Each structure stands twice: as C-alpha cells, then as structure tokens.
Amino acid sequence: MDVAHGSGGNDGGGGGGGGGVGVGVGVGSSANQAQSAQGSRQEPVRDDNGEEQLPVIFVVAVDGTTIDVGVQADVTAATIDWATVRFADQVADTFDSGLDGEPVRNDGSMLLIGPMPDPANSIELGLVRYYAVDDGESFTLQITSDTTTADTDNSTPRASVTAVTQP
Numbered sequence: 001m002d003v004a005h006g007s008g009g010n011d012g013g014g015g016g017g018g019g020g021v022g023v024g025v026g027v028g029s030s031a032n033q034a035q036s037a038q039g040s041r042q043e044p045v046r047d048d049n050g051e052e053q054l055p056v057i058f059v060v061a062v063d064g065t066t067i068d069v070g071v072q073a074d075v076t077a078a079t080i081d082w083a084t085v086r087f088a089d090q091v092a093d094t095f096d097s098g099l100d101g102e103p104v105r106n107d108g109s110m111l112l113i114g115p116m117p118d119p120a121n122s123i124e125l126g127l128v129r130y131y132a133v134d135d136g137e138s139f140t141l142q143i144t145s146d147t148t149t150a151d152t153d154n155s156t157p158r159a160s161v162t163a164v165t166q167p
Contacts, residue, residue, distance in 0.1 A: 056108030
C-alpha cells in the first residue's frame with residue numbers, strides 16, 4: 001500500500017483537483033477514535049512515580065508496508081497531547097508474546113489500517129482495533145473532506161470522521 005496518495009506528497013493530504021481525503025487524516029482520525037474507546041475500556045497506565053501516562057497506540061498497515069514518514073510525522077504531531085502513537089511495519093511487533101494472552105505492548109492498543117482507498121471527498125477506511133492478539137474489533141470509518149476550507153497557509157483539505165460503524 002502506498003500511503004502517500006495524490007499530489008499531496010508527504011503532507012498526509014490527498015488528491016489533486018477536488019482535494020480528497022488522505023491517509024494522514026485517516027490514520028489520525030482512526031487513532032482519535034481508538035483513544036476515545038480505549039479510555040472507557042482500560043485503566044490509565046501509570047509510571048513508577050504514579051504519574052499517568054498517555055495511552056500508547058500502535059499503527060500498522062494491513063499489508064505490512066511502511067507508512068509514509070511524512071504521514072507518521074503529521075499523525076504524531078496531531079496526537080501528541082493525548083496519545084503516544086507508534087508506527088510498526090509488522091503486526092507481530094506490537095504484541096508482547098512473553099505475557100499471557102499476548103497483549104499489545106505498553107498496555108496500549110493497535111490499529112490495523114486497511115487498504116487506503118483512492119483520494120475522494122468521502123472515503124470508507126477499514127480498521128481493526130486490538131488490545132491483545134485474540135481481542136480485536138472491526139470498524140469502518142467514513143471520513144469526509146471539507147472542500148470549502150479556505151486555508152491559504154495549508155493546501156491540505158480539512159476532513160473529519162463522519163461515521164463509525166461496526167460491520
């Protein structure tokens with residue numbers, strides 16, 4: 001999967017012409033949705049001093065390819081205040097095989113991002129959120145771009161998750 005779609009290059013945006021939704025939006029929105037759900041399911045992780053740690057979210061492309069470094073930077077910057085997002089090339093790298101049930105490392109969750117559709121004003125992105133090797137939930141995110149945004153400093157269209165469904 002080539003995750004840097006369209007003429008947006010490494011900016012995480014997508015497509016030329018009408019300005020489509022790009023993978024940066026998809027991954028960032030996916031991480032945000034996962035963090036919201038994760039907060040209700042898991043107790044906060046604390047360090048040795050009792051300080052609450054940000055939730056850890058691993059992101060892996062379903063076909064095992066490396067997610068574009070520009071997209072990684074954009075997602076990391078967009079989520080820095082509420083999650084520690086880590087990118088991995090292999091699903092197996094995110095699970096702790098030394099613990100019973102093989103949970104996701106660092107008491108985190110892992111998002112397995114499905115194939116990225118071609119840029120468009122609205123896309124559906126499949127993902128599976130895992131807490132352990134045998135504990136996953138499938139979701140479909142509908143992500144829609146706002147083509148009316150007149151941001152002259154950034155040519156990347158703004159987008160948001162407009163629906164989350166479970167197949």
